[in-house]
Amino acid sequence: MPSASRTTLGLALSLALLGGAMSPPVLAQGGETVRLSERWDEKRATALLERAVKHVEAKGEAALADFSRQGEFIDRDLYVYAMAMDGRFLASGGSSAALIGQNVAERTDAAGKPFFRELLDKAAAQGGGRVEYRWLNPVQNREEPKVTLFRKVGDTVVAVGFYAPRATAAQAQAMLEQAVAALALDANAALADFQKIGGNYTQDDLYVFVVDMKDGRFLAHGATPALVGRNGHELRDPKGKAIITDMINVASRKGAGEIDYAWRNPTTSKVESKHTYFRAVDGKLVGVGYYIR
Structure with a gap:
């Protein structure tokens, strides 16, 4: 490994350790953040989904009953559930077993998102994919972000979900887009909204910040x-990086950008590696970042 790569890796590992726990480190390559190891929960969910899909392909409708039993389709906190393409809930190895027999096509999550409808529409159009939403975590007894991976097998959608209390890159980018639109509509109202506890712009470890680029x-x-x-x-971050100055310099030249640094995670109160997307809007720097596992 070239010395420059070793130096970058060493810094990435140091930043990961600042969070108080060993997390998958990251390397900046070609302007993108690349994880050196897959997220373990998603890896397990993907493997369980593959097993479940093969089971349905082999046994057809008879396979669904196996998903509602304790056995090979339960992996600790992960389980399989299945739906018909018309929205009928068919099977589940977890707490969602209470939904079996119901049509959940228009059911929404804790934030009002019709995520089952999104799942069904994606399954029809693409044959599979992923959907993100908020759902009650029975272990923590609180609503948390959840990701479900799914595949369409005939007229059945087979799915496996996992809780992801840390926001994703996609969620950070989506919030940034919403913040930019809100600023353009009414800057004063938007600045107040960005700081409302429990509002649309403060969710778990995700939040908006705005800086006057002039001063x-x-x-x-x-x-x-x-x-x-x-x-x-x-x-400065713990490594001495002038993060706001760096963001303003890039935004002044290019209008937008992204940056890696270390910062305190408001949900864990630990300093962790963070990746932030930012944009210049009417002389203001607007940023939203997510914490990297």
């Missing part, structure tokens, strides 16, 4: 409102 002062910060009015040019 570097924070105009909003969803996780730490006390930063409002503070000069962002003075901020």
Whole structure:
């Protein structure tokens, strides 16, 4: 391995360790963040889904009963569930067994998202995919972000979901788009909304921050409102990186960008590796980032 690569890897490992637990490190390659190891929960979910799909392909409708039993289609906290393409819930090895027999096509998650409809539409159009939503975690007894992987087999959709309390890159990008649109519509109202506890712009470890690009002062910060009015040019991450200055410099030249650094995760209170997307909007730097496992 070239010395430069070893140095980058060493830094990535150090940043991961700052979070207080060994997390999959990342390397910056070609402007993209590449994980050196797969997320373990998603890897397990993918493997369980593959087994379930093969089971349905081999046994047809008779296979569905096996998903509702304790056995080979239960992997600790992971389980298989199945739906008909018309929205009827057919089988489940977990708490969603209470839905068996019901039509869930229009059921929404805790945030009002019709995720089952999204799942069915994607299954019809693409044959499979993934859907993200919020659902009650019976172990933690609270609503958390969840990801479900699914495949269409005949007229049946086979699925496996896992809880992902850390926001994803896609969720961070989506929130950034919403924040930019809100600022364009009414800047003052948007800045206030970005700091509302429990609002649309503060979800788990996901939040919006806004900085005046002219003087570097924070105009909003969803996780730490006390930063409002503070000069962002003075901020450094634990490695001494001038993160706000770097973002403003890039945004001034290119209008948008992304950056890796270490920052406190508001849900764990630990310093962790973070990847932030940002954009320049009417002289303001708007950013949303997600914490990397």
